[in-house]
Amino acid sequence: MVSEDEGNVTDGRPLAEGAWDESDTVGIIGLGLIGGSLAQRLTARGVRVVAWNHRSHPYAAARAQGIECVDTIEEVALARPRVLLLCNPLKAMPEVLASLKPVIDRRATILSDVGSVKALVREQVKEVGLEACYVGSHPMCGNERSGFDAADARLFDDALWALTVDEGTDYRRFLTMARFVLETVGDRFIVVDDATHDRAAAMISHAPHAVATALINGLVASPDRDVAVALSAGSWRDMTRVALTDPARTRAMIEENSGNVEVLLRSLARDLNDFADVLHAADESGMVRFFSQGQPFRAFKAHQGRQRRLESASPGVAGVAGVGAGNEDVRRIDPSDWRSSFLTSARAGEQVVGFVSPWVIRVVPDCAI
Amino acid sequence: MVSEDEGNVTDGRPLAEGAWDESDTVGIIGLGLIGGSLAQRLTARGVRVVAWNHRSHPYAAARAQGIECVDTIEEVALARPRVLLLCNPLKAMPEVLASLKPVIDRRATILSDVGSVKALVREQVKEVGLEACYVGSHPMCGNERSGFDAADARLFDDALWALTVDEGTDYRRFLTMARFVLETVGDRFIVVDDATHDRAAAMISHAPHAVATALINGLVASPDRDVAVALSAGSWRDMTRVALTDPARTRAMIEENSGNVEVLLRSLARDLNDFADVLHAADESGMVRFFSQGQPFRAFKAHQGRQRRLESASPGVAGVAGVGAGNEDVRRIDPSDWRSSFLTSARAGEQVVGFVSPWVIRVVPDCAI
CATH class of the missing domain: 1.10.3660.10 (6-phosphogluconate dehydrogenase C-terminal like domain)
Known part of the structure; x- marks a missing residue:
């Protein structure tokens, strides 16, 4: 059993270092719908954002909102951001990573991305040897529009992020990324492996x-x-x-x-x-099976609907069924197998809304299919 | 070539008899969501409605709205309604039809229904020998609720009905049913065969x-x-x-x-x-085919969206893309093959909004996939 405050998972520095510092910078590659919305949200919350886009047409509007726009990918890394988020299209990933590789400070910066597939991105990150500073992420937000013109800080209101880790992921870096999502962006997350995601x-x-x-x-x-x-x-x-x-x-x-x-x-x-x-044979038991198999999902959705109505009657945190002080629970993370602890929580339908300590998380809701 | 005003398609009486008379009655079997909504709409429009429901619990509310509720299926037929609409569940159809068979006036009454499948209902109608007075119908309205409590006359606002006919359908009876939909209910229709429907x-x-x-x-x-x-x-x-x-x-x-x-x-x-x-083989031409095949439907929906925006800018009839005096067209119905004329119109994406004469229809819109 490892004590909650034991901090030396990897290199002996205390885990509390994972907390966000007011002077920390966020780097963003790609000012499209997601990158632009996130940049706007962070600047609105007082965080310094250094951003690059493959074309400079959104720079005037971005600068007017306090986003520092630079001319090269390298300059984003050279700003030594605490978190550097790749919000570029997946097809540009190899080129972006090649540009970052020689200049990124692997100890100071956590490399992450917002791609909707995770195994492919981790492969690409490994190909350039940046896996030690990488934590995958996929914020569950977006709409059918695209580009900085469509960007909106509110897209990230109460959003859920999927953070992806593997055997090589350092817990301290993960923790920094997790706190970035919780405290800096103001969102929630689950943690899974790439394949599950x-x-x-x-x-x-x-x-x-x-x-x-x-x-x-x-x-x-x-x-x-x-x-x-x-x-x-x-x-x-x-x-x-x-x-x-x-x-x-x-x-x-x-x-x-x-x-x-x-x-x-x-x-x-x-x-x-x-x-x-089943239809051809008018097979009664086959009919019953087909129409009852999904019942747990119907029950789950009905439960979620009831929770939402309860919450709109006495509001907690808006938008998430089960979110609200009354529904929170805590889960202990096993330091010897923290990936499994998080995956078990995610598989139980829980979402992480905070840390009590580096090895104890606060979760919502206690409802699964 | 048959002249437009030639009326003796079947029995020598002029087709103009198909027009609705103010003293005409509508019979409704089943005061659920659809039957109840239709009964409410018709009474609100001044039409006498005689209705029966398998249980009498909605009768007080129905009577308060002017619907004449009776105790037996037979009494509905004995009121000699111009149109008698079966709005009962399909599974009750054989029993309802058996009750109607001995009492329905086959010359005075058009038998119709609102079921969401048409071939099965026609078979059941034929089994009791009532096919001569039957015209199938399926109004495209409804919601996820059920029962008279959920009934709402507005459900039929600008609704489209599918009317179904076969080789045995008498044009005069069809015409009466068509005018019932257009003039009495205030809706639109298309005409198809059961199999196509x-x-x-x-x-x-x-x-x-x-x-x-x-x-x-x-x-x-x-x-x-x-x-x-x-x-x-x-x-x-x-x-x-x-x-x-x-x-x-x-x-x-x-x-x-x-x-x-x-x-x-x-x-x-x-x-x-x-x-x-295609995915397994990363087959480029297969990918292109899969993602381009539906393009005509995407183009159709985009066109429909533009039409809707145009109409909300200068309103015609609400809710239907292309509806409005400017978009109406007329189509001649071939008396020697009127079913095909209507089917061709339906297959061209047209909906019937009126009659110029018994053999000339007014249609909207001129847009198909």
Whole structure:
């Protein structure tokens, strides 16, 4: 058993160093929707932000909001930011990392990113040898717009971040990144490994985008298409909405996580064929199985709905079911296997909202599927 | 060529008899969400409504709104309604039809229904020998609630009805039903055959409901489920919304149209497997094909969006893209093959908003996928 205040996980310095300092700087590469929104939020909260964008057209507007815009990627690293966030498109990652490699201070700076796939980015980071200072992250926010013009600090209001770690991740660096999310940005997080993150993202976003695309493809291929659209209502509109957004963006997202999407689509195809067999045979037990299997998710959503109504009646923290002082709990992190402690918490549907000490976290809510 | 005013399609009486008379009555079997809303709308528009419900609990509220509630199904038919609408659940149809059979006046009354599948209802109508007075209908309205308490006359505001006909349908009866929808209810319609209706309904509603159910089934079966839900955003919420409604209702809906749903699910499964192959092989031309096939639907929706914005800038009839005097067109109906004329119009994305004469219709909009 390791005591809560034992700090020398890696190099003997106390873990309390992970706390944010008012003089700390944040570096941001890419002032698009996410990078721009985060930069705006941080400057509004009094944090110094040094940013670079591949084109300088948003610089005038960014500077007017107090964001320090520089001419090269190298200058961002040379500002010795406590956290340097890569908010550039994934396809630019190799070039950006190559520029950072010779100049980034591996001890002073935590390298992170906001990409929607994590295994691929960690590979790219390893290729340039920057893994020691890397903690992956994926803030769950965004909308269908893009670019600095669409950026809005409120996009990060009460957002959940997925932080990704592996066996090589130093707990102190993780802790600094975690406190950045909690205290500097004012958000919440869960901690998972890259593979779990990417499988989960494929399940709730990337594969459904492919399904929505396949649905509109099927419509267009049908001679009944215009009659069908005339008869369509909310179910069709909702199930195909994401197929209407820029297909090039959807394609890129799916390709970046293609292995996981492939597995899920084959599995869904199998389930749909099985259910077609059930329909064909009018198989009563198969019908019951198909329509009851998802019941735990229906119950979870109903519970979440009740929690939200309770909270809007007596507001705690807005927007998150179960968030609010009354629903908080604490979890001990096992220093000898902290990754598993966090993953267990995430798998139980918990989200981290604070630290009691470096080895004790505050979590919400106590509700899982 | 048959002249426009030639009226003796079937029995020598002029087609103008199809017009609604102020003394005409509407019969409604079933005061649920749809039957109740329609009854309320009709009484509010000054039409006499005689209604029956399998339980009498909504009668007090219905009577307070001017709806004449009776104790037996037979009494509805004996009121000699011009249109008698079956708004009962599909499973009650055989029993309701058996009660109507001995008492309905086949010359005075048009029998119709509001069911979401049409081939099955026509079969049931034929089984009791009432096909000569039957015109199928399916008003495209509703919400996730049910029962007379949830009924609301506004549900039928500017609603589109699918009217279904076959080789046995008499044009005069069809015309009476069409005018009932246009003039008495104040709505619009398209005319299709049962098979087209049921295939289209499977495509835009019944099969997508099965897909949404399969998606939440897959989530629940996954060890990543709680992490996945934590990472979920709008795409997951929208694509699974219909899986959260009463699964018994969804099951009934899918079973009633199981042949068409089966075909579509097998086809979708094939498309998803094909796309999984494309991902596996990183097949560039396959990727381009998958993401471009739905482009006509994306273009159609973008066009519809522009039309809506134009109309909200200079309002015509609310809610329907392309509706408004400026967008109306007329179509001639071929008396020797009127079913095909209407089907061609529906397949071109047109909706009927009025009659110029019995053989000339007014349609909106001129936009198709």
